[in-house]
Amino acid sequence: MTATFFHRFGAFVILVWLSVGLAACSGFIKGGDNRHNQPLSGGVVQGLRNMGSSPGEGMVVRIFKEESVLEVWKRTASGTYRLFKTYEICAYSGDLGPKIKEGDRQSPEGFYTVTPGLMHPKSNYYLAFNTGFPNKFDRAHGRTGSDLMVHGDCSSRGCYAMTDAGIAEIYALAREAFKGGNTSFQLQIFPFRMTAANLARHASSPHMDFWKDIKEGYDLFELTRTPPTWDVCEGQYIFNPVTSGPLNALGACPPSTPNSALVAKQQADEASLASQASAIRKAAERKAAEEEAIRQRGAAVNNFFSGIGSMFGNPGQNPNISPVITGKPATLPTPATQRP
Template identity: 80%
Template sequence: MTANFFHRLGAIIILCWLAVGLAACSNFVKGGDNRHNQPLSGGVVQGLRSMGSSPSEGMVIRIFKEESVLEVWKKTATGTYKHFKSYEICAYSGDLGPKFKEGDRQSPEGFYTITPGLMNPRSSYYLSFNTGFPNKFDRVHGRTGSDLMVHGDCSSRGCYAMTDEGIAEIYALARETFKGGNTSFQLQIFPFRMNTANMARHATSPHMDFWKDIKEGHDYFELTKTPPVWDVCEKQYIFNPASSGALDAAGPCPPSVQNPALSAKLQADEADFANKAAAAQTAAERKAAEELAIKERGAAVSGFFSGFGTMFGGNPGQSPNVAPVISGKPATLPTPVAQRP
């Protein structure tokens, strides 16, 4: 009995020791999976240090659909942001253009604010963060959808899919940004790099007005290397509004803080876009006319040879490729020529 008592006591002590050990790690390990706490590599930390930044500084993520690229930008000691790294997007769903409704398998476009609550360490797609769709702009337009993510696993159904290695590093960069005291970071999603050449290529798109709207935010970041403050009014994006406080998404817009360089760029780009779009339209019309002329010449040549065949006994009402009908009746034997005496 004494031996059994000590065996049981030993087992209890071992169980208590394991329980204490596991409890000490409960803040870092969930279900035995620590992928969301993977540290940044020494190369990443050194790369950030070399550009005058650190893991704890603010960040901006930009996505360009057509180029299938996700960019991470980090805030530097100067207060501006520098491009840190680009990651290839394995797949995104749908076509160029924003998401409209649940189930359309379309990936969103626009400006989104990512907070710690949108981070998903228990994703079935390795790791992920929610884009925050629908945002204020999407909601005022009645757009619907849920769980639109940037995630791993290289497979997309309305999301932006990265490699597991890529999302692990992006997730860690976001995690360290939040640990540094930043309450959010900006996610900017564009159909393509917003230059006038690309805009002109898609001049006939029904999404052009929306793309011109978000281009202002894109260009502001390009010029100033700082993320714009965005809100929604009159059912459109407004960047750097002069007034403080949230705006009525369907209400009138206040003035914006003017940036002379941005205003000049937008005006010049609009003129360049108009010229490029007109040139593209002219080229498209010329190509269509050439294709029609080639088709008409082909029909004329075919008609000429068809008529030429009738000159040699062809039936003008019958296709030259149709074989004559054979009756199948035996031919009449010729009458023999009378022999001379």
């Protein structure tokens, strides 16, 4: 009976461990504090005022994996957004590229919409907000996952972990934006800054088509300094669509009016990407050729000295020649005076 008890207990522990590991960054509810209601510091409020904004104005959050940074942008009196502050990301899980399935410990990439219902004031990871993964695009591609957060505690299982001080300030900025009447804020998550040079460095990645898709949203924000609206059709993101309602994620995309500035930027970036990717590929080929030439020269030198050793009977240079050992002393040479 004791053995059965411990067997069942062990199985229970394993199940709990697996559920925690696969549940990303859900955490347990904890109470007893008021950390989610801590006011913004005077310095933050003054900083917003200096840039022509205020705590109640809209915000956009951008995350860049490779650079390990999170940016908070705030809407200004002009209606455009300005970068307010950049925060270091303590840790994120996985590699560059989107999250595919539950339990892959990969942090998501793409465009997400964070509403008040996705805020977690009592997260076990100090404070947190849910990214909203899987979104419409993720679901259209059968991607799965849950509880993908931006949170504190500097520990990640598929999430973006900040310092406690960092998430406290970001959380307060979001809270005040909601109080100001904003129903959501846009969360943009990229593998890196979407420049032609960075794309060229990763030109062989299997995620290139996906990255070029979300790059359009990145470019629009860079050009206009306003967050683009987004939807999904034909299995791809579509930005600033002219439509009266939600699109079918796998249906045909509606006709759109090209943004001339965006088209010009995309054409320039494509040309630069092709040129830089070609240069990187040629450099890699040259390096490989140089390394092969060095290897061949080394082999030739070794073969040369091996041949020299064989000519002079050096057994150490030719494994096919063995020394002759008779066990008899060598014959002494005859003195010169005794020679006939």
